[in-house]
Amino acid sequence: EPEVTQTPSHQVTQMGQEVILRCVPISNHLYFYWYRQILGQKVEFLVSFYNNEISEKSEIFDDQFSVERPDGSNFTLKIRSTKLEDSAMYFCASRGRAGLVTDTQYFGPGTRLTVL
Amino acid sequence: DAKTTQPPSMDCAEGRAANLPCNHSTISGNEYVYWYRQIHSQGPQYIIHGLKNNETNEMASLIITEDRKSSTLILPHATLRDTAVYYCIVRVGSSSNTGKLIFGQGTTLQVKP
Numbered sequence: 001e002p003e004v005t006q007t008p009s010h011q012v013t014q015m016g017q018e019v020i021l022r023c024v025p026i027s028n029h030l031y032f033y034w035y036r037q038i039l040g041q042k043v044e045f046l047v048s049f050y051n052n053e054i055s056e057k058s059e060i061f062d063d064q065f066s067v068e069r070p071d072g073s074n075f076t077l078k079i080r081s082t083k084l085e086d087s088a089m090y091f092c093a094s095r096g097r098a099g100l101v102t103d104t105q106y107f108g109p110g111t112r113l114t115v116l
Numbered sequence: 117d118a119k120t121t122q123p124p125s126m127d128c129a130e131g132r133a134a135n136l137p138c139n140h141s142t143i144s145g146n147e148y149v150y151w152y153r154q155i156h157s158q159g160p161q162y163i164i165h166g167l168k169n170n171e172t173n174e175m176a177s178l179i180i181t182e183d184r185k186s187s188t189l190i191l192p193h194a195t196l197r198d199t200a201v202y203y204c205i206v207r208v209g210s211s212s213n214t215g216k217l218i219f220g221q222g223t224t225l226q227v228k229p
Contacts, residue, residue, distance in 0.1 A: 043219060045217065048214040056214040104162050
């Protein structure tokens with residue numbers, strides 16, 4: 001069964017450093033998402049991406065964040081200058097085909113980001 | 117998207133049915149009910165979804181009341197591996213919608229031997 005994959009599984013970085021989290025969505029999917037979950041808190045939407053542009057972003061997704069689909073398979077989340085409060089699990093998700101109103105969103109296993 | 121209300125926690129004996137309730141009294145006609153679960157800190161896992169009819173798949177059954185203001189997720193024979201946080205999410209079923217999912221706190225289901 002196709003699945004969303006994410007790398008790395010755990011990333012440790014120093015405050016102020018840039019990090020790039022990588023995701024490979026399910027191959028025929030068109031909509032891509034990033035969510036995050038701070039330890040002990042609920043899963044929060046960050047950004048959605050469709051047709052090579054951001055379709056929606058949350059208040060959390062400020063100028064420090066960016067997303068890119070550099071090729072036909074990868075979907076990345078970049079944090080330019082990490083802060084302690086960016087420490088969280090980051091989940092990538094993707095969903096289906098255009099025009100399918102009930103398509104399901106599938107999540108990857110997550111990347112645990114630890115900012116020291 | 118409509119807001120949902122779930123009990124914070126529930127227990128269930130292994131082998132028994134687990135019935136997880138969800139209230140979504142402000143649901144609109146074009147909004148679907150989705151259920152996901154999260155085991156430890158893994159990625160949320162899709163379970164089932166429905167609009168107004170009851171649905172069943174290999175994982176669970178979804179019962180939606182006739183007025184659509186509440187629903188129940190049923191795990192027919194709970195196992196220890198079903199211990200997880202279960203999320204009830206209401207989402208607009210439109211292709212023009214971004215499709216983001218708004219997670220609440222969910223229900224922590226503890227399956228006990």
